Amino acid sequence: MTPPTRTRPGSRVVAAVLGLGLATSALTALVPGTAHAAPVDITLLDINDYHGRIQSDGGTGSGDATTYSTVELATTVQGIRAERGAGNVLFLSAGDNIGASLFNSAHTEDEPTIEVLNALGLATTAVGNHEFDKGIDWLRTNVVAGTPTYTKADFPLLGANVYAKGTTTPAPGIQEYSTHSVAGVDVCVIGAVTQETASLVSPAGIASLDFGDPVVAVNRVAGQLETAGTCDVTVASYHEGAGAGTPDGSTLEQEIAAGGAFAEIVTGTDPAVDVIFTGHTHKEYAWTAPKPGGGTRPVIQTGSYGAKLGRVDLSYDTETDAVTVSTAALTAVGTAENLADPVVARVDAITSAAVAAANVVGDVAKGTVTDDITTAFSGGSYVDGEYTQPDLTKRDDRASESTLGNLVADALRDTPITDTPGLPKPDLGIVNPGGLRAELFHRGDRAASPQNADGVVTFEEANAVLPFANNISYVTLTGAQLEQVLEQQWQTTATGSRPSRPFLHLGLSDNVRVVAKPDTSATSPVGDNVDAVWIDGAPLDPARQYVVSTFSFLASGGDNFRAFQQGTNRDTGKVDRDLWIDGYLANGQAKSPSYDRRQVFATGLPATLTAGTSVSADLSRLNLTSLGSPANTSVTAFAVQGTSYRELGSFPVDASGAAAVDLTAPADLAGQWGLSLVAEPSRTIVGAPLPRLTSRVKATVPKPRYGQRTTLSVQVDAPLTATGKVTVTSGGRTLRSARLKAGAAKVTLRARDLRPGARNLRVTYGGDELIAADRTKLRVDVRRASAQVAVRTAPKRVTARRTRAVVVTRVAASGASAAGRVVVRVAGRTYASKVRNGRAVVKLREFRRPGRYRVRVRYAGSDLVRPAATTATIKVTRRGARR
Missing domain, CATH: 3.90.780.10 (5'-Nucleotidase, C-terminal domain)
Incomplete structure (x- = not known):
């Protein structure tokens, strides 16, 4: 690719020499073989739509989408200055430095952003529409002039198309252009803002201003500068860019073909302009575009938030007045933080102070x-x-x-x-x-x-x-x-x-x-x-x-x-x-996203339906693209008339969010009906409002046992998938609720929600914005909890006519406390004891004869726990006998 160049054959040198009456000498000095000064290398760095991204790390707090810190941006800028030579680098902006900022900057009216840009040595900036968010008077008083409570910008604000109302006179406080000596080369920067600014900010704040055609304004100033011979290199900084109506990744040719302001910038900006920086539309591109009349020049936009820098490396030939561009590209901000650099250290101090102050309020x-x-x-x-x-x-x-x-x-x-x-x-x-x-x-x-x-x-x-x-x-x-x-x-x-x-x-x-x-x-x-x-x-x-x-x-x-x-x-x-x-x-209610579309794009929808009406409708863009939004899978059609409705069929939604609805209204429809289409699962309604649809609740439950969790299976049948929740009650007491998923729910009752016996449950569906509530009764027989009985006897050695044995019974029940009595039968005798804390103790009489005795233990049960029984054996020995 031929590098972008601008050649103007020694016009300023010849003019100067002719002005001294030395035309012949001047012409002789320019002939081949004469000593030629080396071209001067210059680097232009640019940001656009920075929007006060003052942050101390690369996180995504406050909804910020950037992945770098302010200090990393400063380190990247300073690194390029070190590489190219600080005196050879000019740092610029194409506007929207402030406004729509992170809280770290916004809570003090973007003063931290101005301080950071001052510290970074921003040379000049085009005004963006957001510079006017608080009005021209605020901008002039604080940013341009500075106040006792606000840090003045060390850089001029440029807007060649910003005029005093009803005139073409530049608005006070806003310059048309600025000039900068870079390594001995005069660089002129002309700024302009989108002509749409009047519609993008509050009209009251800019009532004293008019916004003209940006290209006309840039060309006017460029022509004046060219005639005066003021500039060696001319830069146009437009706060306007490639259109939002074209997709990201479009080519330069596609963007020009789309027409509009950007096409005019590329094709209509005066050939005297060597470099074009753009902004406003938050797109990323670094193109080499043809100039009117021949030659090429860079056209750049960096995206937004300072995540990338626009970089143009060029050479200026002092003898021929030629500008040659060797690099026109986007440079990503790095991850290093060079705090040894005094500029970076200053940016770090400003950023840290701003974040700390913001956290006091913002957390x-x-x-x-x-x-x-x-x-x-x-x-x-x-x-x-x-x-x-x-x-x-x-x-x-x-x-x-x-x-x-x-x-x-x-x-x-x-x-x-x-x-x-x-x-x-x-x-x-x-x-x-x-x-x-x-x-x-x-x-x-x-x-x-x-x-x-x-x-x-x-x-x-x-x-x-x-x-x-x-x-x-x-x-x-x-x-x-x-x-x-x-x-x-x-x-x-x-x-x-x-x-x-x-x-x-x-x-x-x-x-x-x-x-x-x-x-x-x-x-x-x-x-x-x-x-x-x-x-x-x-x-x-x-x-x-x-x-x-x-x-x-x-x-x-x-x-x-x-x-x-x-x-x-x-x-x-x-x-x-x-x-x-x-x-x-802060009203105490958690906020949830609503995934239904409130505006739907469609063709072919009839105003009304009558018997036999044929419908062929196309729906598009049914799916939202907010994070977490569901992909719709079907569209259900209804004929609606007042509170009456008829379901007419269901139609698939494709991967693009489009659906084709083809149906014929039933022949028995009497009178005029409306057509309502509902996309699921988003519940987007297209066409006539839908009356509340009826629902039917069905519930089943396995035979429950007290002390164990019981799960009810609930299904809500309706023409659409029911959402919301179902609630189970007993005797007016709410037991548990659960949210529906795909029209069904599992409601798990706690172990002690239902006492043993015959119980009547009521399962209620509360309805949602489209489906009416319903309820059903469910009679269940709750069984008592199962008991487990364990027996221990003491002492280990029982002697006939001498030792009284003790039977210790422990009763456990799943999910319940055992109460009641334990009955012990042994050697023809019956003993009883109350269960206390799951334990019953019976002291037996002395056994008269040695032998092995079977002990029968029975827990009698309670209202909550079933009876249970077990056995044990006691060995009784003679007095003095050895085991």
């Missing part, structure tokens, strides 16, 4: 979860019927539904705000996927925090899910406006173009059901994709008003959900973090 337990509750992942597989993805960096698939997004939407709906007068009760909750920045993992980390046992959710973990501190808004929308919100999942900007993420899947509370068309790609049509919506089991009423609980970011039209702006917005004054953590997670 407090706030709630519990029964299983992992996560964002949607990509690239995983279903192992033993459950979705798994060992690579936790594959999280945050924003085009897919997730258990975490739906749980947060449930929290918004189920935690009404009552301390603000005049607020209505919300009808539903809606969550944007980009607001979910970490997972709720079931597995704890006691090494990191003594409170963080399995299932425990700490303040740090909960806060990491929703780190942006949005206010909760109650937005009143008509049904028609709410449908437009759902339509805007198929993304367009305010000007009608398709953004880099063409589809954003909203999280919806569990009382919402949506059926939509399956195409969510960048080429899908926009505006007519939502086919049907149900809320609380009723079809969406276009004229009715619905109260939506959501984040202020969405309520103000963020993420291109502009239809929210048509409604009436009430700011509740409650911060999302407080509602989420203190109002929902």
Whole structure:
């Protein structure tokens, strides 16, 4: 492959010489054979979307998916500086250094991240959209200028396309470019941020700004710098990248063919730009791309979180003004920590202090979860019927539904705000996927925090899910406006173009059901994709008003959900973090993931069924890709009319989560019916709401014995696989419960749950959200516990007419305490004794004659224990006889 080059034939040298009136001498100096200075070697290092990954180890706490420590990142950067020469390395960033950060950084508004980047000698950075999370005024006051309580960034923030509102004048505090002398070579870095920023952050914080076309802005500045002869090497740092609509691993050609902002960056950036660094979409690539007009240049993005560095090694020829790139690659962060390096030691001190301060607040337990509750992942597989993805960096698939997004939407709906007068009760909750920045993992980390046992959710973990501190808004929308919100999942900007993420899947509370068309790609049509919506089991009423609980970011039209702006917005004054953590997670109830889809993609579903209606419907993406989600195996079809239903058949779900439903409605259906499809085992409902299905409980039990455990076998028959639990009671007293698995359960009663005799048991199935409860009676005859009798006689030598023997009887019963009497018969006499603590003692009279005597011992039994008997032998000798 020909190395990327940029050749501009000595323009700056010739111009300088001609300006002195020495054109002939200058031309002579450039002829072959003249002494030529050696090219200067420079290394450019870049990160993007670092997002405050301040951590002291490579664990995955707080949902973080990185596998390195901050100190390891510093060691890697310093190692490259040592290799190439510190004066020959320029360290850059393509934006989103702060915002959506780990708790270690976020709890002090990302100051530790700024301190670390200062210590690492970050030369300059493009602004990312997350730099504006708290608004331009906060950014200028704290990061750009510094305050008495906040460490100022030692590096400029670049955004050539960030303008004062209504102008093309650069916004105060944000530079268009920066210049850096590297080994005597002038390197210019031009920064730009995605034009979508206005839809990605709270509009109130950027009301004074406009965001222009990033390529137009970069080209404008590059042209000015080229004309002025300012730069030897020109770098464009775009906080914009290859689209989310294309799969990871796509080629450069495929990404360009997809069109959009990235294609314009690659093909439209001015040829004067020698290197392009990108960000925002968290993809990994290091490509050599053709320049307009000839030549090539690197185009790089490092993924995210500083897990990799973008590295470009280049040479600049001071005589010919030629730039030659020898290396353009991604470098993984190493595992070493070189604390002998003073820069690394400084980063370690900052990191340790930040982690210690965060732990004081973050280690407090706030709630519990029964299983992992996560964002949607990509690239995983279903192992033993459950979705798994060992690579936790594959999280945050924003085009897919997730258990975490739906749980947060449930929290918004189920935690009404009552301390603000005049607020209505919300009808539903809606969550944007980009607001979910970490997972709720079931597995704890006691090494990191003594409170963080399995299932425990700490303040740090909960806060990491929703780190942006949005206010909760109650937005009143008509049904028609709410449908437009759902339509805007198929993304367009305010000007009608398709953004880099063409589809954003909203999280919806569990009382919402949506059926939509399956195409969510960048080429899908926009505006007519939502086919049907149900809320609380009723079809969406276009004229009715619905109260939506959501984040202020969405309520103000963020993420291109502009239809929210048509409604009436009430700011509740409650911060999302407080509602989420203190109002929902800390309410004493363990949270579990819900694996049913709330939005299903389908074609061919009829609005109604009548007798003889033929149905040929295709369902897709039935399976969730949150960790632990089950792979659906079947879809059962029902005709529904009010509380009545008819089962119409079952259809398989393939490995991709798709199912084809082909059926004909029964000829005896009277009137109009709805079609409801239910995928199992996720219990995803497609189409019309399903009434409660009837169930029938069956139970069997072997003949039980008191003192032994007894196991009942319970089966709940229903049109769908019943979930939930069954409970066994006797005389109004609850004995034991068990959860159903595949519609069946084994309920084990304790040894003393049932006393002997005829007993009536009641086995109750409590029902679930789809299947009605049922119960059955079971009459059992409980037998008494078995007894074991052991006898010992004393003394060993019994003499006739002289020694009185003692019979010691021990009575044991399985699972019960023996009580009652023991009867001993020997030599024609009968003796009796009470059993105390399982032991009875009988003292016999003297035997008159020597001989061998048979001792018969019988335990008489009790209400709980059966009788039992045994025998023993006593040998009696004459007085004075020898044994």
